[in-house]
Amino acid sequence: MKVLVTGGAGYVGGVSVDALLAAGHEVVVLDDLSTGHAGSVHPEARLVSGTYTDEEGTRHLLEREGVNAILHCAARSLVAESMANPARYYRENVAGGVALLEAARAAGVLRVVFSSSAATYGVPDATPITEDAPLRPINAYGETKRAFEGALRWYGAAYGLRSAILRYFNVAGATERLGEVHRPETHLIPNLLIAGEGGPALTLFGEDYPTPDGTPIRDYIHVADLADAHVAALVATDPSDARTGPVAGGPTEPVIANLGTSSGFSVRDVLREAEAVIGKPIPHTVGARRAGDPPVLVASNGRAREVLGWTARRSTLPEMIGSAWAWRRAHPEGYGD
Ligand SMILES: NC(=O)c1ccc[n+]([C@@H]2O[C@H](COP(=O)([O-])OP(=O)(O)OC[C@H]3O[C@@H](n4cnc5c(N)ncnc54)[C@H](O)[C@@H]3O)[C@@H](O)[C@H]2O)c1
Incomplete structure (x- = not known):
């Protein structure tokens, strides 16, 4: 199939582009390069510089390229x-996302x-978090992810859009070709390596949480494992695939x-492993808690296994931190931009 990847010059999008190409698909990247890197895009993918929020432009692109499916990573x-x-x-995330959906609908x-986030859950009542847990985001970012998830649901009900919503926990690691370069960098593992x-x-934000060592506990997932799930989810949106809706057409529900x-x-577990790597x-200091940081965020991943046939194969701490470190050492200038 031919896939439009929004945000394909970014961290998650870029590794997903490589996985799609490796699986034999064709890829067009739509990226405004606001946080992405043109130099990171695989040479076999076509990079179009522009924004998905431009409904007309995106519709023309989808039609011109004969795109079959969209992987929406940009945000x-x-x-x-x-x-x-x-x-x-x-x-951008909500109104722009709807512009993208309208362009898609017009182009058929x-x-x-969709790249969603654990931020949609807010502070969970129970852990591990299942997909049926209430969505109570505690920041505007998570709220916009929740709102766009809702748009996908209603586009399925009204227009038969076949969609998959992937809620990432903490993405980490690198492939041989692609690593994480964000400015500003807000993620723990790259910031540990930078320190x-x-x-x-590095500042550890609080060590008085109700966890064994007092620092917050997070669920880390290797970016290449994430990319595998995207390929599987795109396959599941095929009109002949009953996982995303009736084969004969009609209303659908997102996976x-x-x-x-x-x-x-815990943050201290990650610190220890990074020091070993x-x-x-x-060097680190301990600061005050950040508002809105839950003590524990861990995913239940049974749904991804059962419905997408996906398993995390590379998501150990040594593999995630080791690959991120190897990439930084091999690319001291990042992507050179
Ligand atoms: N990295 C994580 O830990 C994490 C966790 C949960 C969810 N997510 C979600 O995954 C997605 C990708 O995250 P990432 O870490 O790769 O971010 P990133 O900033 O590396 O990549 C985003 C890409 O989208 C592009 N972009 C932004 N706005 C655009 C627009 N209007 N039009 C076209 N391109 C645009 C950027 O230039 C960039 O290349 C995002 O939707 C993010 O919310 C990431």
Whole structure:
């Protein structure tokens, strides 16, 4: 199939593009390069520089390229920014997302896989979190992810859109070709490695949580495992595949799956493993808790296994931190931009 990957010059999108190409699919990337890197896009994928929020432009692109399905990875995704500037998040993630869906509907592309987030759950009542847990996001970013999930559901009911919603937990790691370069970087593992390279010391936000070592526990998933799930989810949106709706057409319901390992590591576990990987202590200080950081966020991943036939194969801490470190060492200038 031919897949349009929005945000295919970003971290998750880029690794997913490579996985789609490796699985024999054709790929067109639509990216405005606001946080992505043109140099990261696989040479066999066609990179179109532009925004998915441009309904007309996206419709023309879908028609011109003969796209069969969309992998929607592009988004604004900084929690703090979303609290300071919710307008930008609603405009791009929600209104812009609907522009993308309208372009898809007009072009007859009724297959979408969406990068959602554990941020849709907020502070869960129970752990591991199942997909049926209540969605009570505690920041504007998570709220916009929830809102777009709702749009996918209603587009399925009214227009027969076949979709899969993938709720990522903490994405980490690198492939040989692609690693994580965000500016600003807000994720724990790259920030630990940056501190280990002589960058700013890492701040641990709170060590008085009700967890065994007092630091928050998170579920980390290797970006290449995530990419495998995207390929499987795109296949599931085929009109002949009953997992995303009736084969004869008609109303559909999105497939919703968490992507995590169902096991958690504390911030101190990750710090210890990162020190083992780089072979020296990592400078860090302990600060106050951040508002809205739940003590434990761990996915139940049974749905992804059962419905998508997916398993995490590379998501051990040594593999995730080791691959991220190997990529940084091999690419000291990042993508050179
Ligand atoms: N990285 C994580 O831990 C994580 C966790 C949960 C969910 N997610 C979600 O996964 C997706 C990808 O995250 P990432 O870490 O790869 O982010 P990223 O910033 O590396 O990639 C996003 C890409 O989208 C592009 N983009 C942004 N707005 C665009 C627009 N209007 N039009 C076209 N392209 C645009 C950016 O240039 C970038 O290449 C996001 O939707 C994010 O919310 C990520």
